[in-house]
Amino acid sequence: MNLLEYINQHRDEHLHELFQLLRIPSVSAKSEHKPDIQRAAQWIADKLTAIGMDGVEIIPTKLHPLVYAEWLRAPGKPTILFYGHYDVQPPEPLELWTSPPFEPTVRKGRLYARGSADDKGQVHIHLAALASLMNVYGQLPINVKLIIEGEEEVGSENIYKFVRENKRKLKADALLVSDTSMVAGGVPSITYALRGLNYYEIEISGAEQDLHSGVFGGVAPNPLQVLADLFARLHDKDGRVAVPGFYRDVQTLSKVEHRALHALPWSEKDLRRFVGSPGLNGEKGYTTLERLWCRPTLELNGMWGGYMGEGAKTVIPAKAWAKFSTRLVPNQDPKKIAAMVEKQVRRLLPKTVKCKFQTLSQGKPWVATYDSPIFQTAIRALTEGFGRKAVFIREGGSIPFVTEVHDELRVPCVLMGFGLPDENAHAPDEHISLDHYYGGIRSVARFYEDLAALKPGEVASKKRS
């Protein structure tokens, strides 16, 4: 049977299988979900075994386990290392979901569930493609290693360690990742640049306990006011991050790249409609697309303290907290940035309070040259799988693992993503387009098949990608 015919005939079977994976609430940020994380890892491992992969392992780490599998029975053919993650973002606020986050539901050609786009749905595209290849040909046409982690949403710390200590085990001719988006519905896309991510948390302490705002107001330091003053001063009036040195190493866009980016079938109007706020904002002197993909940011992700209940409570809280993050662009060094940010935060804080500063995670930005043969193979496979010309794009999000592996293994990284920016990856009603899911399976299967035509030495370009 023809490969694409097989895939089309097994649409429902693949989807049904994905439902099983999406039903497991594998939220990596919350310790109460540790058993679910374990179940999700087991589900993936069982599936890989069922497909017929070799060396399936659940590898424990200090936090959440990695799942590994391989197929190395294609001598003389290229070896691909596939990376994905089976953990998901917390689903809260639950009341904003149309259907429950862990009960996959199809509405109008979209599959709704936490993890449907980020990243279980995309991981499953590869599982379904591998299963299809195996069922049609009785073997895989190339060598494949898979490493699927459970900590992507909380910093990927343990997989870095694993990669550094297992370079031989993971050796491959290229890295393949599906955890990114397409530039627009139906337009298959390869992402060649990602922003890096540092995530921070600070705790501001004033008085030793909550105080009555009448009795002590006007005298006791207010940690909420301190946070407001601090974050107001971390941006200047032009929307630039006001941390000395923050922009020092930022790579500027070449004219060619600038032109290419602004020629993409990308619609600012669609973005505005999706965001739905009365207006957009950002750093002065840059277009919206540059702000999204090519400029670093500092963003508050959470802030809290004092009375948050119904009605009024006249309190000056003893403590207040903020979670915030910096997105980094090529050439910025997360370690240097974390030190700069902490230094500036401490410099801006008044002497009336104490501050606990934590950098919860660090991740490098990444950019690839995309002239190696594997990218041409990928573009062809995507164009065939979707019936529409595939394009090269950048992305504002972060996949710390990509940079880490790129640095350690020094191979090209192909980011072939099947999500869309408006699919609520980290918000209620996360979903994936079923057309993209099925198009993904077709493209990925074709990609694995077509790679067999390359010799291992031909995969990467002469230039280091």
Add this chain to the structure above:
Amino acid sequence: MNLLEYINQHRDEHLHELFQLLRIPSVSAKSEHKPDIQRAAQWIADKLTAIGMDGVEIIPTKLHPLVYAEWLRAPGKPTILFYGHYDVQPPEPLELWTSPPFEPTVRKGRLYARGSADDKGQVHIHLAALASLMNVYGQLPINVKLIIEGEEEVGSENIYKFVRENKRKLKADALLVSDTSMVAGGVPSITYALRGLNYYEIEISGAEQDLHSGVFGGVAPNPLQVLADLFARLHDKDGRVAVPGFYRDVQTLSKVEHRALHALPWSEKDLRRFVGSPGLNGEKGYTTLERLWCRPTLELNGMWGGYMGEGAKTVIPAKAWAKFSTRLVPNQDPKKIAAMVEKQVRRLLPKTVKCKFQTLSQGKPWVATYDSPIFQTAIRALTEGFGRKAVFIREGGSIPFVTEVHDELRVPCVLMGFGLPDENAHAPDEHISLDHYYGGIRSVARFYEDLAALKPGEVASKKRS
């Protein structure tokens, strides 16, 4: 039997009774506590009936009921209107209480429970004094009306309406309130000025839903950042409230009053030790005591939005919230201030977000001249009850009812308080000194007794207090 002897012999009985009242979690801010509010009102009414008061009523309002009772069988004697409240602040955060908030516990001469100082403990001082007078003399020496409300911690809205519509019922020669503090342990105090309180809540809306901070960061408005920018700009660099017109009507302190305030047995060192923060702050050009008692403030009481859980979530929240309040000093008009604050907030907000602005409550500041005979009677009774010279003080807190009644009934208001500023009125481990509780019962009973020596016309001074 002598009155003071009776009181001393019934110490344990009175305390045991107070425990019953403190065990009722009458939190007015939370609708789930409505039945507890009802139980507390009933408890007070039953107690007043048991004491032998006439006309005991539980008066329903749109929110929480008022309790009223009277004793009008002392013709030719002055009539006192006593005001107190049986509602309490929310007890959260629960984990910071040494013993549970609604299980009264005595440790080292202090009674710990939510409401012990603010204001159930102080209300009970009057109930115990009245019961003692009634048991010793078989009647009360003067005419007494009591009105005890259940909404003080949420704005007192319904009692205002009741006062306006029932001026005749509430007519009295003076108002008596015990909901304030003493200037220092063992130093009985009469408060002659209070700050007013306006309480506000704002909701900032940006995108229509939470967004991924990588995919949309740098472009989508961040309501948390908007709150930070807003509140940073609501104070200037000298710690002054940056709302045009805010200080316009503020009364300045006379030299005489300035000298009197700074001669009080009040210790900044004790305040610093109690607050426990690395430093204090406040408006430039004023002493700590002036900042606490005589200057208006704008204070954040709560702020929240985005991810507040364990670990990291890279989200730009769709909405963020803040609760804040302004403390007002004599001559500032809450209505004008609320309008100024809203206008300035809206002026400072960027066009990229929407804002819902609510003034949850308004309350006027209050100041009294204290040369009427009733104040001399009160100072003598307090001096006798505590065995130490009583003093006149101001207070930074607010009792909106005092101003409202003062405006409506135009009688002197005697604020005889038995708390201390460091008794955590709105925080975990709220407590009251048992010495102050017992001293309070002695002083109040003596005060009621001594007032019988005044003719109704003599109670108030010629000057309007």
